[in-house]
Amino acid sequence: MSLLSVAGVSKRFGGIVANRGISFDVVPGELVGIIGPNGAGKSTLFEIITGFYHPDEGEVRLDGTRLTGLSPDAVCRRGVARTFQKLRPFQGLSVLDNVMVGALTRTKDVRHARERARELIRKVGLSEKADAHARTLSTGQRKRLELARALATEPRILLLDEVTGGVDQRTIPELVRLVRDLHAGGLTLLVIEHNMRVITAVAQRIVALHLGEVIADGAPDAVARDRRVVEAYLGQAYVQ
Amino acid sequence: MHVIPQLIVSTLLLGGIYALIAVGLTLIFGVMRVVNFAHGEFLMLAMYVAFWAFSLLHFDPYLTLVVSLPLFFAAGWASYRVVMRPVIHASHNVQIFTTVGLSIALQNLALVLWTADARFVRTDYYAVVVRIGGAAFNVAQIVAFVVAVGFTAGLFAFMRWSYTGKVMRATAQDRQASALMGIDTDRVYAVTWAVGIVCVGAAGVLLAPIYPVYPTAGLQFVLIAYVAVVLGGLGDMVGALIAALVVAAVEVIGSYVIGTAWKEVLYLLLFIGILVVRPAGLFGQRGAEALGT
Amino acid sequence: MSAIAPAVVFFAVAGLAPLVVRDAFLLDSLVLILIWGTSAAAWNVAGGYAGQISLGHSAFFGLGAYAAALFGARWELSPWLGLAVGAVVATAIGLVIGYLSNRLRGPYFVLATIAFSQVLLIVGSRWRGFTAGSEGIPVPFRPGFWTLGIADKRVWVWIVLGLAVLAYLVQLYLERARRGYQLAAVREDEDAALSLGVPARRLKVAAICVSAALTAACGALWAQYIGFVDPFYVFSVDLSVKFALAAIIGGLGTALGPFLGSALVTTVETYLRAQFGGIGAGLVGIYLIVYGCALIVMVRWVPQGLVGWIGDRLRRRAVARVAP
Numbered sequence: 039m040s041l042l043s044v045a046g047v048s049k050r051f052g053g054i055v056a057n058r059g060i061s062f063d064v065v066p067g068e069l070v071g072i073i074g075p076n077g078a079g080k081s082t083l084f085e086i087i088t089g090f091y092h093p094d095e096g097e098v099r100l101d102g103t104r105l106t107g108l109s110p111d112a113v114c115r116r117g118v119a120r121t122f123q124k125l126r127p128f129q130g131l132s133v134l135d136n137v138m139v140g141a142l143t144r145t146k147d148v149r150h151a152r153e154r155a156r157e158l159i160r161k162v163g164l165s166e167k168a169d170a171h172a173r174t175l176s177t178g179q180r181k182r183l184e185l186a187r188a189l190a191t192e193p194r195i196l197l198l199d200e201v202t203g204g205v206d207q208r209t210i211p212e213l214v215r216l217v218r219d220l221h222a223g224g225l226t227l228l229v230i231e232h233n234m235r236v237i238t239a240v241a242q243r244i245v246a247l248h249l250g251e252v253i254a255d256g257a258p259d260a261v262a263r264d265r266r267v268v269e270a271y272l273g274q275a276y277v278q
Numbered sequence: 279m280h281v282i283p284q285l286i287v288s289t290l291l292l293g294g295i296y297a298l299i300a301v302g303l304t305l306i307f308g309v310m311r312v313v314n315f316a317h318g319e320f321l322m323l324a325m326y327v328a329f330w331a332f333s334l335l336h337f338d339p340y341l342t343l344v345v346s347l348p349l350f351f352a353a354g355w356a357s358y359r360v361v362m363r364p365v366i367h368a369s370h371n372v373q374i375f376t377t378v379g380l381s382i383a384l385q386n387l388a389l390v391l392w393t394a395d396a397r398f399v400r401t402d403y404y405a406v407v408v409r410i411g412g413a414a415f416n417v418a419q420i421v422a423f424v425v426a427v428g429f430t431a432g433l434f435a436f437m438r439w440s441y442t443g444k445v446m447r448a449t450a451q452d453r454q455a456s457a458l459m460g461i462d463t464d465r466v467y468a469v470t471w472a473v474g475i476v477c478v479g480a481a482g483v484l485l486a487p488i489y490p491v492y493p494t495a496g497l498q499f500v501l502i503a504y505v506a507v508v509l510g511g512l513g514d515m516v517g518a519l520i521a522a523l524v525v526a527a528v529e530v531i532g533s534y535v536i537g538t539a540w541k542e543v544l545y546l547l548l549f550i551g552i553l554v555v556r557p558a559g560l561f562g563q564r565g566a567e568a569l570g571t
Numbered sequence: 572m573s574a575i576a577p578a579v580v581f582f583a584v585a586g587l588a589p590l591v592v593r594d595a596f597l598l599d600s601l602v603l604i605l606i607w608g609t610s611a612a613a614w615n616v617a618g619g620y621a622g623q624i625s626l627g628h629s630a631f632f633g634l635g636a637y638a639a640a641l642f643g644a645r646w647e648l649s650p651w652l653g654l655a656v657g658a659v660v661a662t663a664i665g666l667v668i669g670y671l672s673n674r675l676r677g678p679y680f681v682l683a684t685i686a687f688s689q690v691l692l693i694v695g696s697r698w699r700g701f702t703a704g705s706e707g708i709p710v711p712f713r714p715g716f717w718t719l720g721i722a723d724k725r726v727w728v729w730i731v732l733g734l735a736v737l738a739y740l741v742q743l744y745l746e747r748a749r750r751g752y753q754l755a756a757v758r759e760d761e762d763a764a765l766s767l768g769v770p771a772r773r774l775k776v777a778a779i780c781v782s783a784a785l786t787a788a789c790g791a792l793w794a795q796y797i798g799f800v801d802p803f804y805v806f807s808v809d810l811s812v813k814f815a816l817a818a819i820i821g822g823l824g825t826a827l828g829p830f831l832g833s834a835l836v837t838t839v840e841t842y843l844r845a846q847f848g849g850i851g852a853g854l855v856g857i858y859l860i861v862y863g864c865a866l867i868v869m870v871r872w873v874p875q876g877l878v879g880w881i882g883d884r885l886r887r888r889a890v891a892r893v894a895p
């Protein structure tokens with residue numbers, strides 16, 4: 039049984055077709071990677087799944103119930119959490135308060151939410167920054183914060199937009215380990231990632247997008263070698 | 279029946295002045311992304327300039343108009359330097375309160391200096407009436423219209439063909455890119471602000487022979503300008519021009535149909551309606567109001 | 572998150588002052604500080620905590636004032652009823668403005684709120700048959716608590732203090748409760764808040780409605796206290812700015828800030844009026860010039876307001892003391 043199912047999703051912005059008939063399923067416990075060159079429509083797909091954009095066609099279902107048409111906050115409460123490609127921490131709030139906002143979606147008790155938030159902050163390795171304002175964090179720390187915040191909503195599936203993008207080389211392995219740990223703990227993940235080495239290493243399956251369409255869907259090795267994928271990334275010249 | 283031509287000509291006359299106020303406001307927003315809540319106070323100050331030049335120096339308002347343009351430019355430049363420049367990269371809320379603060383300070387400066395009394399510029403030709411198509415019009419209204427239209431046309435030409443105007447438009451399109459291209463954005467903002475103030479200043483002088491001036495006189499006109507600017511799409515100069523005529527038409531026809539007492543309600547409701555239905559203005563793209571964040 | 576001790580002291584001093592102070596001028600100042608402080612606190616609920624900057628809050632204040640005045644003067648009913656009805660009507664209008672806040676941002680929202688208060692100004696000043704038009708409404712003095720005809724300013728201090736404490740508690744709730752955390756998230760970044768399951772739209776509307784109702788209640792008490800309602804004053808943009816100013820000076824999004832801001836603003840206003848009022852009627856505008864300049868200076872240089880500024884000082888001193 040699939041947990042998340044994307045069925046025939048299309049989205050146009052004026053003349054640009056950002057998504058065209060995209061379909062794929064994610065089964066529980068799976069870690070699926072999404073790759074594609076800049077402008078392929080990856081983030082747009084995330085916006086549609088999480089209810090920020092309404093698709094022109096198609097629909098998204100979680101465990102059989104329709105998500106399409108729900109508002110983003112309702113989608114989150116159903117169990118879909120996400121991070122943003124362009125990070126959006128609550129700048130004026132402390133790290134702890136940032137994560138508490140997520141936790142308070144699942145509990146009405148502020149004290150309980152605070153404990154839960156501390157736990158998650160420890161899990162992502164931000165404990166010594168718990169009381170600092172979010173605006174004082176480095177990019178890598180912000181990524182961890184967004185991760186902790188999203189996890190606090192107790193998602194059934196977590197959508198990560200660019201785990202390692204914009205982070206310095208030394209931090210990448212730590213973030214990758216974090217994602218691996220989450221997956222090992224039983225979480226289902228859908229991960230956009232530009233770094234091919236990273237994504238082929240962590241994903242069980244990869245969906246490749248190009249110009250808004252799915253051009254490959256399968257095991258990481260197979261997708262990485264797929265002719266159309268190589269073409270999309272490197273241009274025609276390299277294939278011949 | 280002379281009603282229809284009278285309404286049309288009234289609309290045009292009123293719309294010309296509104297356009298001049300609105301164009302300055304929208305120019306400032308377009309380039310600087312700042313809504314100038316003190317715009318009306320500059321209008322009021324210009325009306326006082328016309329009044330004092332008339333009563334102390336016996337300057338005809340149209341003479342004042344010519345000599346005061348550099349003064350308005352200087353006042354605009356100075357107010358940019360002192361008040362706006364420190365907040366030009368600040369958040370919207372900070373900018374809003376800065377111009378609101380400027381508005382309160384200027385309005386009450388006028389109150390302290392010149393009291394709340396309404397004052398009039400009574401020129402010799404005050405009562406002279408011109409007949410157009412069977413309808414009667416005050417000569418000052420007609421002069422104001424002609425000058426305002428000429429002025430607005432001049433501003434359009436300036437924006438389109440002059441180097442400074444082009445630089446201003448480039449900055450309006452993309453601040454960062456312009457800065458990277460070596461444009462001195464600080465200077466562009468100063469000029470933009472000053473030009474916007476010159477426009478509203480000219481409008482103020484033109485209004486002086488028609489309407490009384492008092493410290494809060496700016497508010498009613500600038501509210502209309504806000505309506506026109508939002509209707510035309512914040513930052514869109516052509517839009518503001520057309521919208522000024524639309525607002526004038528609403529006002530003129532509204533006054534005729536339901537009486538002058540309630541005409542303001544009409545355009546305020548129009549305003550709220552537009553904000554709800556098409557925040558980006560009649561001609562703008564939907565979603566452009568997000569630029570306001 | 573602020574400590575409540577300073578607030579307890581503030582309200583205790585205000586509540587006990589009438590037992591000691593007999594001077595009518597001082598008591599009058601205290602009543603006004605509390606009324607304007609409560610109005611600013613009400614504004615702060617929307618402007619500070621929810622981040623919805625309104626310059627049309629005088630619409631709610633005026634509604635409350637008119638409701639109380641009309642109930643007393645026109646229908647000879649209790650102004651308390653007027654207060655309640657005013658608060659309900661203000662809440663209804665708050666729903667409309669809340670709806671607007673979900674469509675409009677930044678300057679667009681500010682313009683819409685100004686337009687709203689202007690519409691009410693025109694209705695208040697032109698609808699002669701109902702509101703007595705531009706002359707305004709004198710509020711009859713009918714002795715008694717139920718009719719709010721109270722000559723003793725000490726009693727007024729306690730009545731207004733009740734509303735002030737209520738407004739303070741609402742703000743405290745927004746600092747400590749679940750909905751407060753969520754609202755702060757909405758203020759910081761609405762989309763991010765939505766992505767975490769926060770019902771952002773409903774929260775904003777709720778905050779604006781609460782803010783509107785409290786502001787209307789202030790207007791009702793003010794009308795009874797002053798005894799006259801002038802549409803050009805109660806619906807003015809200046810009054811809306813005054814609420815915002817006291818909150819900004821005291822500290823945006825802090826619970827005690829609006830009251831401290833009001834204490835400062837009201838005192839300065841009273842002082843300048845007394846100083847210059849006699850010389851020439853026009854000179855009363857001086858305090859407004861000071862307001863305007865203060866606003867420009869505060870948002871630029873002391874955006875955290877008095878509460879934040881004092882807090883910073885204390886913290887720095889504490890750090891200095893700990894460090895060798």
Ligand SMILES: Nc1ncnc2c1ncn2[C@@H]1O[C@H](COP(=O)(O)OP(=O)(O)OP(=O)(O)O)[C@@H](O)[C@H]1O
Nearest residue numbers: 051054056074075076077078079080081082083123
């Ligand atoms: N709100 C929008 N309005 C107009 N066009 C948009 C919008 N969002 C995305 N697009 C366009 O849709 C296309 C897909 O964009 P999207 O952000 O989904 O790509 P992406 O795969 O995430 O790229 P990247 O790797 O750079 O993040 C692009 O051409 C983009 O310009």
Ligand SMILES: [Mg+2]
Nearest residue numbers: 080081082123
């Ligand atoms: Mg993307």
